[in-house]
Amino acid sequence: MKKSLLVVWLMTLTAAIAAAQGGTVLLNAAGATFPYPIYSKWFDVYHTAHPNVQINYQSIGSGGGIRQLQAGTVDFGASDGPMTDEQLAQSKFKILHFPTVLGAVVPTYNIAGVTGELNFTQKALAGIYLGTITKWNDPEIAKANSGVKLPSADIVVVHRSDGSGTSYIWTDFLAKVSDDWKNKVGKAATSVNWPVGLGGKGNEGVTGLVKQTPNAIGYIELIYAVQNNIPYGKVQNAAGKFVKADLAGVTAAAAADAKSIPDDFRVSITNAPGPTVYPISSFTWLLIPAQIQDAAKRDAIKDFLKWMLTEGQKYNEGLSYAQLPKAVIVRETKAISLIQ
Amino acid sequence: MSAAATTIAHEVPPQAGPRAFLHRLRQGDEIAHLITLTFAAVILLLTSMLVYELWVNSHLSRTAFGWSFFWTKVWDPNFDNFGAAPFIYGTLVTSAVALVLAVPLGLASAIFLSELAPRNISDVISFLIDLLAAVPSVIYGLLGIFIVVPLMRTTIGPLLINTVGNVPYIGVLFRGPNYGVGFLTAGIVLAIMVVPFIISVSREVLLTVPREQREAAMALGATRWESTWQVVVPWARTGIMGSVFLALARALGETMAVTMVIGNAAAIKASLLAPGDTIASTIANQFTEATGDLYLSSLIELGLVLFLITFILNGLARILIVATERGGGRPA
Numbered sequence: 001m002k003k004s005l006l007v008v009w010l011m012t013l014t015a016a017i018a019a020a021q022g023g024t025v026l027l028n029a030a031g032a033t034f035p036y037p038i039y040s041k042w043f044d045v046y047h048t049a050h051p052n053v054q055i056n057y058q059s060i061g062s063g064g065g066i067r068q069l070q071a072g073t074v075d076f077g078a079s080d081g082p083m084t085d086e087q088l089a090q091s092k093f094k095i096l097h098f099p100t101v102l103g104a105v106v107p108t109y110n111i112a113g114v115t116g117e118l119n120f121t122q123k124a125l126a127g128i129y130l131g132t133i134t135k136w137n138d139p140e141i142a143k144a145n146s147g148v149k150l151p152s153a154d155i156v157v158v159h160r161s162d163g164s165g166t167s168y169i170w171t172d173f174l175a176k177v178s179d180d181w182k183n184k185v186g187k188a189a190t191s192v193n194w195p196v197g198l199g200g201k202g203n204e205g206v207t208g209l210v211k212q213t214p215n216a217i218g219y220i221e222l223i224y225a226v227q228n229n230i231p232y233g234k235v236q237n238a239a240g241k242f243v244k245a246d247l248a249g250v251t252a253a254a255a256a257d258a259k260s261i262p263d264d265f266r267v268s269i270t271n272a273p274g275p276t277v278y279p280i281s282s283f284t285w286l287l288i289p290a291q292i293q294d295a296a297k298r299d300a301i302k303d304f305l306k307w308m309l310t311e312g313q314k315y316n317e318g319l320s321y322a323q324l325p326k327a328v329i330v331r332e333t334k335a336i337s338l339i340q
Numbered sequence: 341m342s343a344a345a346t347t348i349a350h351e352v353p354p355q356a357g358p359r360a361f362l363h364r365l366r367q368g369d370e371i372a373h374l375i376t377l378t379f380a381a382v383i384l385l386l387t388s389m390l391v392y393e394l395w396v397n398s399h400l401s402r403t404a405f406g407w408s409f410f411w412t413k414v415w416d417p418n419f420d421n422f423g424a425a426p427f428i429y430g431t432l433v434t435s436a437v438a439l440v441l442a443v444p445l446g447l448a449s450a451i452f453l454s455e456l457a458p459r460n461i462s463d464v465i466s467f468l469i470d471l472l473a474a475v476p477s478v479i480y481g482l483l484g485i486f487i488v489v490p491l492m493r494t495t496i497g498p499l500l501i502n503t504v505g506n507v508p509y510i511g512v513l514f515r516g517p518n519y520g521v522g523f524l525t526a527g528i529v530l531a532i533m534v535v536p537f538i539i540s541v542s543r544e545v546l547l548t549v550p551r552e553q554r555e556a557a558m559a560l561g562a563t564r565w566e567s568t569w570q571v572v573v574p575w576a577r578t579g580i581m582g583s584v585f586l587a588l589a590r591a592l593g594e595t596m597a598v599t600m601v602i603g604n605a606a607a608i609k610a611s612l613l614a615p616g617d618t619i620a621s622t623i624a625n626q627f628t629e630a631t632g633d634l635y636l637s638s639l640i641e642l643g644l645v646l647f648l649i650t651f652i653l654n655g656l657a658r659i660l661i662v663a664t665e666r667g668g669g670r671p672a
Contacts, residue, residue: 060628062631063628063630064628064629084631161599162624162625162629163629189418191417191626192416192417192418193415193417193418193419193606197605198519198521198603198604198605198615199603199604201600208485212485212490212493212520213493213519
C-alpha cells in the first residue's frame with residue numbers, strides 16, 4: 001500500500017513539473033471579497049477551458065489588494081472602490097481599472113408587527129444613519145409607508161464593523177443624497193466614523209444583529225439577501241420612484257450612466273438617473289498594470305479579460321451578480337488594448 | 341524563613357580555565373547551556389523585533405498625532421483623524437469585567453478541586469477544564485452571540501437596569517439602552533474563556549502546597565476550611581496571582597470572541613451595557629481594508645499601544661507579587 005501511494009505521489013509530482021515546464025502561466029491576484037464567489041467561478045471555468053492558465057485569487061479585501069498590487073507581489077488586484085487619485089499617484093506604475101460585475105446593497109430591518117416591504121426615502125436612510133431620525137414612526141419614514149402601522153420604538157442602527165466594499169457603496173449613496181452626511185461623515189469609504197449604531201462583522205454579522213435585535217435596521221449585499229432569503233426594503237431613486245433591488249435594476253443603473261463613465265472607468269453609479277434604476281449599486285473592478293513585462297502573463301490576462309466580458313458574464317446571474325451593460329462591455333473591450 | 345528551606349544547594353562551580361571548560365563540555369553541561377541560551381535569546385530577539393516593527397511602521401501616525409493619540413476619542417478614517425482612547429478604554433473595561441467575574445469563580449473551583457474533592461473526581465474535572473482552555477475563541481464568540489447576547493437583552497440587562505441601575509454611584513454602570521451587545525457581554529464571554537486558565541493553574545499550585553502545612557494547621561486546631569483559607573491559599577498566593585495574570589493577558593489580546601459580542605462602536609460610555617470596541621478587535625476588523633498610509637500606520641500604532649498596555653500590566657503584576665511576598669510572606 002505504502003509503495004503504491006509513493007508511486008502515485010511521484011507521478012503527480014512529475015506531472016506538476018511537466019506542466020510547469022510546458023508553458024503554464026500562473027497568475028496571482030488578490031483583493032475584494034464582495035466579488036469572490038463570481039471570481040472563483042470564472043477562474044475555475046477559465047482554467048478548465050484554458051488548462052495552461054491558472055489564476056490564484058485571494059480575497060483579502062480591497063485595501064489589501066491595492067497594497068499588494070502596488071508592492072508588486074500580485075499580477076493584478078481587485079477592489080470594490082476605485083483607487084483614489086492619491087493612490088494612483090503613489091503607485092510606481094500605471095494601473096488600469098476594469099469593471100467586472102455589478103453589485104447592490106439593500107436595507108434590511110426587523111420591526112415588531114411589520115411584515116410588508118417598507119419604502120425608504122433617501123432622506124430617511126441618511127437621517128437614520130446620521131442619528132437624526134431615531135423613531136420608526138418618524139414622519140419621514142411614515143409618509144412613504146401609508147397603511148403600515150409603525151411603532152414608536154427607537155431605531156437600532158447596525159453597520160459593518162469591518163472595512164468593506166459594502167460599506168463603501170452604502171456611504172457613497174448616503175454622501176450623494178445628504179449634504180449633512182457629506183459634511184459630518186465624509187465621502188464614501190470602506191470604514192467611516194459612524195455617528196450611531198452597532199457594528200456587525202460581515203454580511204452575516206449584520207444580518208445576525210438585525211434578526212436578533214427588535215427594531216433594528218442594517219444594510220447587506222443584495223447577493224447575500226437573495227441567497228439567504230432575507231427580506232429587504234425598497235429605496236427611493238433619483239427619479240423619486242421606490243425600487244426594490246433586483247439584477248435588472250442594478251444593470252439599469254450602470255446603463256443610465258454609461259455615457260458619462262470616464263475612460264478610466266473610475267465612476268460611482270449610486271443614485272443614477274432613470275425611473276427603473278436601483279440607486280445603491282456599484283461596479284467592482286479588476287486592477288491591472290498598464291505594462292506587463294512577461295509576455296505570457298500579459299497575453300493570459302488580456303485573453304481572460306476578453307473572455308470575462310463575453311463568456312464570463314453569462315455566469316453572473318446564477319450567482320446573483322448583475323451583468324455589465326452592453327455599452328460598458330464595448331468600451332472595456334477597447335480598453336484591453338491599453339495593456340502592453 | 342522559608343526561602344532558606346526552598347533554596348537548592350548549588351554545587352561549587354569547578355575551577356575556571358580551559359581544562360574545566362573541556363571537562364564540562366565532555367559532561368554535556370556546556371552544550372546544554374549553549375543550546376538553551378540560544379533558544380532563550382531567540383525569544384528575546386522575537387520580542388524586540390516585534391516592538392521594532394511596530395515602532396518603525398507606526399512612524400507616520402506617531403509623528404502626526406504624538407501623545408494625543410492616547411487620549412483622542414475620535415477614530416475617523418475618512419478625515420484621517422485617529423485616536424486610541426475608545427479602544428484603550430474598551431480593552432481595559434472588558435478585561436476588568438472578565439477578571440472580576442472569573443477570579444472568584446476560578447479560585448473557588450480550584451480550591452474545591454484541590455482541597456475538597458476526591459482526587460479521582462478532581463482529575464477528571466481538571467481534564468475537562470483543560471479541554472475548555474483549548475476551545476477556539478470563535479466558538480466562544482458563537483456561544484456569546486447565540487446564548488449570552490439574547491440573555492443579556494431579554495433578562496440580565498433589564499434586571500440590572502431595574503435593580504442596580506437605581507443605586508447611586510454604581511448605577512451609572514447599568515443605565516441607558518440595552519442592545520444585548522456591549523462591554524458587559526464581552527466581559528462575560530471573556531470571563532468564560534479565561535476561567536479554565538485560572539482553575540487549571542491555581543489547582544496545580546494548590547496541590548504543590550506541602551502536606552505538612554495542612555497537618556500543622558489542623559494540629560493547631562484549625563478546621564479544614566481554616567487551614568485551606570488561612571494556610572494553603574496564602575502559601576500558594578504567588579502562583580494563584582500568576583494564573584490571574586495569565587488570564588488577564590488572554591483577555592487583553594482576545595479578538596474574535598470580543599468582536600462578535602461587543603457591538604463595535606468607537607465610543608466611551610460609562611454604562612457597561614453600551615456598545616464599545618477593543619484594540620485587538622479594531623485591528624482585526626479594519627486592517628484588511630485600510631487603504632490610506634496614515635490609517636494603516638495608526639492601526640499598527642494601536643498594536644504598539646496594546647503591547648505597551650500588556651507590558652505595563654505585567655510590570656505591575658510583578659511589583660504586586662514582590663510586594664505581597666515581602667509584606668506577610670509565606671507562613672513558615
